[in-house]
Amino acid sequence: MSKFNDIDRLCISTVRLLAVDAVQKANSGHPGAPLGLAPAMHVLCRDFMNVNHENVDWPNRDRFVLSNGHACALLYSTLHLLGYDYTIDDLKRFRSVGSKTPGHPEYELPGVELTTGPLGQGISNAVGFAIAQAHIAARYNKKDCEISTNYTYVFAGDGCMQEGVSSEACSLAGHLQLGNLIVIYDDNSITIDGKTNLSFTEEVAVRYRGYGWEVIEVKDGNDNLDAISQAIKLAKSNKKQPTLIKLTTTIGFGSLNEGTYNVHGSPLKPDDVKQLKKRFGFNSEESFVVPQEVYDFYKEHMIERGKKANEEWNSTLEEYMRKYPELGAELKRRIAGILPPDWESALPTFKPEDGDLATRKLSASVINSLAKTLPELIGGSADLTPSNLTRWDDAIDFQPDDTKIGSYMGRYIRYGVREHGMSAILNGISAYGYNLKPFGGTFLNFVSYASGAVRLAALSGYPVIWVATHDSIGLGEDGPTHQPIETVTHFRALPNMQVWRPADGNEVSAAYKVSIESKATPSIICLTRQNVPQLEGSSIEKAAKGGYAISEYHGNTTPKLDLILVSSGSEVSLCCKSAEKYSKDHKVNIRVVSLPDFYTFGKQPFEYRISVLPDEVPILSVEVYATLSMCKYSHEQFGLDRFGMSGKSKEVYEYFEFTPDGVASRIAKVLSFYSDKTIRSPVRKALA
Amino acid sequence: MSKFNDIDRLCISTVRLLAVDAVQKANSGHPGAPLGLAPAMHVLCRDFMNVNHENVDWPNRDRFVLSNGHACALLYSTLHLLGYDYTIDDLKRFRSVGSKTPGHPEYELPGVELTTGPLGQGISNAVGFAIAQAHIAARYNKKDCEISTNYTYVFAGDGCMQEGVSSEACSLAGHLQLGNLIVIYDDNSITIDGKTNLSFTEEVAVRYRGYGWEVIEVKDGNDNLDAISQAIKLAKSNKKQPTLIKLTTTIGFGSLNEGTYNVHGSPLKPDDVKQLKKRFGFNSEESFVVPQEVYDFYKEHMIERGKKANEEWNSTLEEYMRKYPELGAELKRRIAGILPPDWESALPTFKPEDGDLATRKLSASVINSLAKTLPELIGGSADLTPSNLTRWDDAIDFQPDDTKIGSYMGRYIRYGVREHGMSAILNGISAYGYNLKPFGGTFLNFVSYASGAVRLAALSGYPVIWVATHDSIGLGEDGPTHQPIETVTHFRALPNMQVWRPADGNEVSAAYKVSIESKATPSIICLTRQNVPQLEGSSIEKAAKGGYAISEYHGNTTPKLDLILVSSGSEVSLCCKSAEKYSKDHKVNIRVVSLPDFYTFGKQPFEYRISVLPDEVPILSVEVYATLSMCKYSHEQFGLDRFGMSGKSKEVYEYFEFTPDGVASRIAKVLSFYSDKTIRSPVRKALA
Incomplete structure (x- = not known):
C-alpha cells in the first residue's frame, strides 16, 4: 500500500501551479521542468531533507542543489512552503528587477545553496559539497558524537549530463566513493532543440556505472511517489558509491504540450494553464493558490522535522564541546568563519639576499606554513602536483580509506586532469561552510578551461583560490599552447575577482594573505615556473594594497620623475634592472610600480592611487601579456599581442626583447614622444 | 605466425631512441609516451596510414592526431622517417626558439594536422575531422567514384580521457555513428601526479560503450604488433561506430624507470639512456641514429604506398570531373579554398525604415542567404537552435541515415549542450579542408565554457565562427548567470581573434563578410536577443573596417567636435539617441563611433584610425560590459564593472542607467572635466 495519499498529490499540484503561475506572471521562464520534477521534489522534502528555515546556515542541514537552475520556479515555490523568507508576492515578482526570485537561483538568497543555471555546474559543485561533508565528518565525527551527517541531493537535467564539467566531477566522485551524494537525473528526453535523440543517445546509466556510481532507474517519475522514495532510501543506504537516480518524467506534465520542447523555456498558453489547473483540481480562474492544508502539511512534516533535527544537532555540538574541547573549539571557530588568531604570522617574508626563486616555489613555502596553521585549508591540483608544487610536506591525500593511499581526513585532493571539474568542486567546497578554504592548482593557461566555474565563483562570491603556475612565456619549452597571453x-x-601576480616572495605572501582573508572574492594567484629575485622594496603590507611604488632610480638630483614603469610578476625585476641601468646611463629618474592585483589596487582611495601613478609622468607598462588590460594603468604598453614560442625561458624572453635593452629602447621612445606633451595620470578620471 | 619481424622492431627502436635523443638534447620534454607508443605508431604507419609527404595537403590523406601532444618527439621522429621536411638537425633543435620541432605540435608544421597539447582537444578536433569526412563523402562520393574515404586516427592518453571536452565530443561521436574515427587510448596507468589510481579509476571502456563506441582491448601494446594491427583492422571494418582501442602500454618502456611518472615529463638520466640504447641493440655512445634499412623500409612500405594512393586519387578526381562536371567544379573550387564569385552579394543590406530587429534575427537572415550560396557552410548550435536562430529554413540535420532525422549530406549539426566539445569540433572541421566554413551557436556567455578550444582556434588560425547570441544584460530575465560582462x-x-559586435543589420552582414573571407583568423559574432534599430550611416563597407564614425550630431555651427561616443552593438543606437538629444539641448557637436571589431580596426592604417578617433576630443565609451577593454580606445568609460541582473531587458538597462539620460549625465561630467585639458587620441602612441 502506498504511504502517499491525497494530501501529497495536493502538495505536488500546488507546487506545480505556483511554478506555472510565476512563469505566467513574469511572462518568462521555464514551466516544463517544475511540472515534471514537482513529485520528486515533494518526496525529497517529505521524507528526507532536513533543513531549518529559521537557521538557514545550520551546518548539518541537508544540501539541495538545483543543477538545472532554470527550474528555479520549483525551488522558490518549495522554499516558500518550507517557511523560507519568500512570500507569495515574491513569487509574483519572479524574474523582475530587484526581486528575491531571479531567473536563476542565486547563492545569497535564503535556502539557495549555490548559484546555478550554467549547466553542469550545480552537479559538479555538489561533488564539492560531498567531499567537504566527508572531510568534516572524518575530521570531527566521534562515534558518540556525530557532527556531520548530511546528504547532498541534486536535481539535474539532460543538459547537466551533457556538459563536460559534470563528466569530470562525476568521474572523480565515483573514484572518491562519495556515498553521501545522490543525484536525481530528470530523464525527460527533451532539450531546447527538441528530443534528445537529436544529439544525446548515449546510455547515461552505463556511463555512470563506468564512473563507479550506483544507478537506480525509476520509470514513472510523474506518479510513482513510492518508487521515488524507495530509490532515495536505497541510495542513502549505499555508503560507498554516489548514486544516480535516473528518473523518467514528462516535461511539462499536465500541459497540452507535455513531452515536447515547447514547454521547456517559455510560458504556457493561457488556455493551457486553465486546463492544467482544472486537471489538478484547482479553480482555473485563480492564481498563486496554496490551500491551507498544504501549508499545514509542510509545517507538520517537513518544517518541524527540520527544526527538531537542528535542535538535536545543537545538543550534539554542546556535548562535543564538553567531551572534545580542543577539536570543539576549532570546530566552533570554523563554524563562526573566523581565522585563527595571528594566523598570518605563518606567512614567510624575504630579503634580497634570500636569492632567486620561482614564485611557485615561494608559494610552496606559504602553503607549507599555512597547512599547519589552518586546518580549513584544503588543497589539490589537476594532476600537476609536481609542477604546481601545491602539496605540502606531510599532506595526506583525500581518498577513501580502503584505497590505502589516503583517507577522508586528508586535505590534499588529486583532481586528475580535470580543471573545470576541479574548479566547480572548489566552489562547492567553499560554499559548504566550516570556513573551508579550498585551493586548486593548474597552469595559468588552463584556468581558462575552467572559465565557467571561475565566473560563478566571482558571481557568487566563493572565496576560492586558484594556484596558477607557469604563468607566462617564462615557462619556456612547452611553447605557445601552454603560455598564457590573454588570460590575465x-x-x-x-x-x-582578484588576479594576483606577485613579483617575489613578499608579494606571494601578500597574495595569500589577502586571498585567505577574503570572505566573498575569489583569487587567481599567478606564479612563475622560472626564478625571480627577491626585491628590495617589497613587503607584505605594501603588496597587500594591490599596487605600490616598489623602487625609484634617480639618475639626477632633482626629485622630478621622468618615467614610471608599471609591471607585475616576473617583469617587475626586469623593470627594476632596466630602470637602474637606464636612469644611470641617461640621468633620468624612473619609478617602478608593482601592480600585483588590479582588483585590490582599484579598491584603494584615489589619493593613494594617484600617489602611486601621479600626473605629469609618462607611464610605460611591461608585461609579457596582451597589452589590453594595462591600457587602464599606463600611457604606453610593452607587451605581447601575439602568441608565444617554444624554447628556453631566457631565450624566449630575449626573442621578444623582454631584456634590459629591449625595455630601454621602449623607454627612449616614450621619453622622446612625451617630452613636449601634457600628461594626465590614468587614474585621474571624470567618471569614478 | 607474425607478419612483423626484425625490421619492424628495428624501426620501433629507432623511433624510440630518436625521441629520447631529442628530449635529451633539449634537456626538456616527454620521453615516456613516445617510448610506450612507438609500436602502435609504427603499426599504424606500416599497415594503415596513407599520407604523402610530397603533397602534404592531399585532401584524402588519412589524418593522424596526436591528442597527447606532449608526445610530439614521437611524431616528429616518425614524420622524419615518412619523408616530411624534418631533418635530423631539426630533431636536434627540439624545443628551441624558432625550430620546426616545438614543444607541442603546431598546425603550420608539415604533417602536423592540428595544434595539440592542451589535453582533450586533439581527440575532440578529431571528431570534427570525422564529421567533415563523413559529410564530404556524402556530398561528393559516387558509387563509381569515391572522392573521400580517409580515416582519422588518434593517439590519446589518460589526460585526454579525463578532460570534459573529450567526453562531450566523444558522446556526440557515438551518437553520430562515426565509423571513420579510430582512437588508440594509451592506457599506461600513469599521469603526472603518479598512478591513475590516485584519481582515475573509472572504467573507460564501459564509459565509451555507453557512448555507443566499439571498444577493443589490446593488453600487450609494448610487444604485440599483430594484436595492434588486428585491432585497427577490426575498427576500420566497423562502419557504424567509432572505435576506442584500449591499448595497455608501459610508459617509458625500456627505461630503468619505466611504468612510473618519473619518465613522463623530463629527460632520462644519462645512464638510463645508455642502458636503453644497449637494450634496443644500439650503440650507447651514439645519438640520433637511423639505420639505412629503417629509411628504406619506410620508403618502400609507407612512403611509396602513400604516393601511390595519392596518384590513384588524382585519377579518381579527374574521372569525377569528367563524369560529374557540376559537382566536380564545386569540389575543385573548394579544394582550392576559393569562395564562389560574387558570394558576398548574398549578404543583405538594410535601411533605417527596415525597423527594429534583434541582431540574432539579422544573423538568421544572413545565414539563410549564405547557406544557399556556400555549400561549404556547415552550421550548428549547442542545443540553442531556437534561441541562436542558427538553423536555416531548409536545413538538413547532419545525422546518420538510419536515424531518419537527417543524413550525412546535412549541414546542420545538433551539438547538444556541449559548448566546449562543439568548439573543438569546429576547429577540426575547419582544419579538415575542402574550404569548410563551420559555425557554432551558443550564448555569448557560454563561449567561455569553450575557452580552451577558442584559444586554439586563434593560435592555430582556424577561421571558425561562433554565433554568440544573447550578448549582454539585454537578454533580460535569465539574469547574471547568463549575462556576459567580461567575455568580450x-x-x-x-x-x-575577431570579436564582432554588430550594431545593426549592415554591421551583421559586415561581420559575416569578414569572417567568411578570413583564411586564418577565427571570429566570435556577438548578437543581441533584443531588438535594435537599423542605423542611418552604417554600411557593410564601413563596418568591415572594424570601426568608423557612424554619425555626427551638430548642435552648433562650428565643425569642431566636442565629444566622441565610442560604442559597439546594441549600445551604438543608444549612443546615437543620446548624442542627438544632448547635442541639441547643449549646442555641442558629438560624433558616434561604432567599433564592431577591435581586431579589424587595429589592422587599419594609423591615418584611418586617427581620423575616426582624432586628437583634442574627449572620448567616452559606452558598453554594458566590463570597461577594461574600452580603456584602449577611450578616455572615459561608462560600463558595467559588476554582474548584471534578472529582469526585463529594458528595465535592466534602466536600472544600470543605460538610457539617454544616463548617458547624458556621463557626457556632462566628461565635458566639464576635459574643458580645460589637453587631449590626445588614444590611438596616438609612442609605441606602435
Whole structure:
C-alpha cells in the first residue's frame, strides 16, 4: 500500500501551479521542468531533507542543489512552503528587477545553496559539497558524537549530463566513493532543440556505472511517489558509491504540450494553464493558490522535522564541546568563519639576499606554513602536483580509506586532469561552510578551461583560490599552447575577482594573505615556473594594497620623475634592472610600480592611487601579456599581442626583447614622444 | 605466425631512441609516451596510414592526431622517417626558439594536422575531422567514384580521457555513428601526479560503450604488433561506430624507470639512456641514429604506398570531373579554398525604415542567404537552435541515415549542450579542408565554457565562427548567470581573434563578410536577443573596417567636435539617441563611433584610425560590459564593472542607467572635466 495519499498529490499540484503561475506572471521562464520534477521534489522534502528555515546556515542541514537552475520556479515555490523568507508576492515578482526570485537561483538568497543555471555546474559543485561533508565528518565525527551527517541531493537535467564539467566531477566522485551524494537525473528526453535523440543517445546509466556510481532507474517519475522514495532510501543506504537516480518524467506534465520542447523555456498558453489547473483540481480562474492544508502539511512534516533535527544537532555540538574541547573549539571557530588568531604570522617574508626563486616555489613555502596553521585549508591540483608544487610536506591525500593511499581526513585532493571539474568542486567546497578554504592548482593557461566555474565563483562570491603556475612565456619549452597571453586580461575584467601576480616572495605572501582573508572574492594567484629575485622594496603590507611604488632610480638630483614603469610578476625585476641601468646611463629618474592585483589596487582611495601613478609622468607598462588590460594603468604598453614560442625561458624572453635593452629602447621612445606633451595620470578620471 | 619481424622492431627502436635523443638534447620534454607508443605508431604507419609527404595537403590523406601532444618527439621522429621536411638537425633543435620541432605540435608544421597539447582537444578536433569526412563523402562520393574515404586516427592518453571536452565530443561521436574515427587510448596507468589510481579509476571502456563506441582491448601494446594491427583492422571494418582501442602500454618502456611518472615529463638520466640504447641493440655512445634499412623500409612500405594512393586519387578526381562536371567544379573550387564569385552579394543590406530587429534575427537572415550560396557552410548550435536562430529554413540535420532525422549530406549539426566539445569540433572541421566554413551557436556567455578550444582556434588560425547570441544584460530575465560582462574583453585580448559586435543589420552582414573571407583568423559574432534599430550611416563597407564614425550630431555651427561616443552593438543606437538629444539641448557637436571589431580596426592604417578617433576630443565609451577593454580606445568609460541582473531587458538597462539620460549625465561630467585639458587620441602612441 502506498504511504502517499491525497494530501501529497495536493502538495505536488500546488507546487506545480505556483511554478506555472510565476512563469505566467513574469511572462518568462521555464514551466516544463517544475511540472515534471514537482513529485520528486515533494518526496525529497517529505521524507528526507532536513533543513531549518529559521537557521538557514545550520551546518548539518541537508544540501539541495538545483543543477538545472532554470527550474528555479520549483525551488522558490518549495522554499516558500518550507517557511523560507519568500512570500507569495515574491513569487509574483519572479524574474523582475530587484526581486528575491531571479531567473536563476542565486547563492545569497535564503535556502539557495549555490548559484546555478550554467549547466553542469550545480552537479559538479555538489561533488564539492560531498567531499567537504566527508572531510568534516572524518575530521570531527566521534562515534558518540556525530557532527556531520548530511546528504547532498541534486536535481539535474539532460543538459547537466551533457556538459563536460559534470563528466569530470562525476568521474572523480565515483573514484572518491562519495556515498553521501545522490543525484536525481530528470530523464525527460527533451532539450531546447527538441528530443534528445537529436544529439544525446548515449546510455547515461552505463556511463555512470563506468564512473563507479550506483544507478537506480525509476520509470514513472510523474506518479510513482513510492518508487521515488524507495530509490532515495536505497541510495542513502549505499555508503560507498554516489548514486544516480535516473528518473523518467514528462516535461511539462499536465500541459497540452507535455513531452515536447515547447514547454521547456517559455510560458504556457493561457488556455493551457486553465486546463492544467482544472486537471489538478484547482479553480482555473485563480492564481498563486496554496490551500491551507498544504501549508499545514509542510509545517507538520517537513518544517518541524527540520527544526527538531537542528535542535538535536545543537545538543550534539554542546556535548562535543564538553567531551572534545580542543577539536570543539576549532570546530566552533570554523563554524563562526573566523581565522585563527595571528594566523598570518605563518606567512614567510624575504630579503634580497634570500636569492632567486620561482614564485611557485615561494608559494610552496606559504602553503607549507599555512597547512599547519589552518586546518580549513584544503588543497589539490589537476594532476600537476609536481609542477604546481601545491602539496605540502606531510599532506595526506583525500581518498577513501580502503584505497590505502589516503583517507577522508586528508586535505590534499588529486583532481586528475580535470580543471573545470576541479574548479566547480572548489566552489562547492567553499560554499559548504566550516570556513573551508579550498585551493586548486593548474597552469595559468588552463584556468581558462575552467572559465565557467571561475565566473560563478566571482558571481557568487566563493572565496576560492586558484594556484596558477607557469604563468607566462617564462615557462619556456612547452611553447605557445601552454603560455598564457590573454588570460590575465580575461580575469582582470571579471568583476569581483582578484588576479594576483606577485613579483617575489613578499608579494606571494601578500597574495595569500589577502586571498585567505577574503570572505566573498575569489583569487587567481599567478606564479612563475622560472626564478625571480627577491626585491628590495617589497613587503607584505605594501603588496597587500594591490599596487605600490616598489623602487625609484634617480639618475639626477632633482626629485622630478621622468618615467614610471608599471609591471607585475616576473617583469617587475626586469623593470627594476632596466630602470637602474637606464636612469644611470641617461640621468633620468624612473619609478617602478608593482601592480600585483588590479582588483585590490582599484579598491584603494584615489589619493593613494594617484600617489602611486601621479600626473605629469609618462607611464610605460611591461608585461609579457596582451597589452589590453594595462591600457587602464599606463600611457604606453610593452607587451605581447601575439602568441608565444617554444624554447628556453631566457631565450624566449630575449626573442621578444623582454631584456634590459629591449625595455630601454621602449623607454627612449616614450621619453622622446612625451617630452613636449601634457600628461594626465590614468587614474585621474571624470567618471569614478 | 607474425607478419612483423626484425625490421619492424628495428624501426620501433629507432623511433624510440630518436625521441629520447631529442628530449635529451633539449634537456626538456616527454620521453615516456613516445617510448610506450612507438609500436602502435609504427603499426599504424606500416599497415594503415596513407599520407604523402610530397603533397602534404592531399585532401584524402588519412589524418593522424596526436591528442597527447606532449608526445610530439614521437611524431616528429616518425614524420622524419615518412619523408616530411624534418631533418635530423631539426630533431636536434627540439624545443628551441624558432625550430620546426616545438614543444607541442603546431598546425603550420608539415604533417602536423592540428595544434595539440592542451589535453582533450586533439581527440575532440578529431571528431570534427570525422564529421567533415563523413559529410564530404556524402556530398561528393559516387558509387563509381569515391572522392573521400580517409580515416582519422588518434593517439590519446589518460589526460585526454579525463578532460570534459573529450567526453562531450566523444558522446556526440557515438551518437553520430562515426565509423571513420579510430582512437588508440594509451592506457599506461600513469599521469603526472603518479598512478591513475590516485584519481582515475573509472572504467573507460564501459564509459565509451555507453557512448555507443566499439571498444577493443589490446593488453600487450609494448610487444604485440599483430594484436595492434588486428585491432585497427577490426575498427576500420566497423562502419557504424567509432572505435576506442584500449591499448595497455608501459610508459617509458625500456627505461630503468619505466611504468612510473618519473619518465613522463623530463629527460632520462644519462645512464638510463645508455642502458636503453644497449637494450634496443644500439650503440650507447651514439645519438640520433637511423639505420639505412629503417629509411628504406619506410620508403618502400609507407612512403611509396602513400604516393601511390595519392596518384590513384588524382585519377579518381579527374574521372569525377569528367563524369560529374557540376559537382566536380564545386569540389575543385573548394579544394582550392576559393569562395564562389560574387558570394558576398548574398549578404543583405538594410535601411533605417527596415525597423527594429534583434541582431540574432539579422544573423538568421544572413545565414539563410549564405547557406544557399556556400555549400561549404556547415552550421550548428549547442542545443540553442531556437534561441541562436542558427538553423536555416531548409536545413538538413547532419545525422546518420538510419536515424531518419537527417543524413550525412546535412549541414546542420545538433551539438547538444556541449559548448566546449562543439568548439573543438569546429576547429577540426575547419582544419579538415575542402574550404569548410563551420559555425557554432551558443550564448555569448557560454563561449567561455569553450575557452580552451577558442584559444586554439586563434593560435592555430582556424577561421571558425561562433554565433554568440544573447550578448549582454539585454537578454533580460535569465539574469547574471547568463549575462556576459567580461567575455568580450577576454576575447579582445586574445591574439588573432575577431570579436564582432554588430550594431545593426549592415554591421551583421559586415561581420559575416569578414569572417567568411578570413583564411586564418577565427571570429566570435556577438548578437543581441533584443531588438535594435537599423542605423542611418552604417554600411557593410564601413563596418568591415572594424570601426568608423557612424554619425555626427551638430548642435552648433562650428565643425569642431566636442565629444566622441565610442560604442559597439546594441549600445551604438543608444549612443546615437543620446548624442542627438544632448547635442541639441547643449549646442555641442558629438560624433558616434561604432567599433564592431577591435581586431579589424587595429589592422587599419594609423591615418584611418586617427581620423575616426582624432586628437583634442574627449572620448567616452559606452558598453554594458566590463570597461577594461574600452580603456584602449577611450578616455572615459561608462560600463558595467559588476554582474548584471534578472529582469526585463529594458528595465535592466534602466536600472544600470543605460538610457539617454544616463548617458547624458556621463557626457556632462566628461565635458566639464576635459574643458580645460589637453587631449590626445588614444590611438596616438609612442609605441606602435
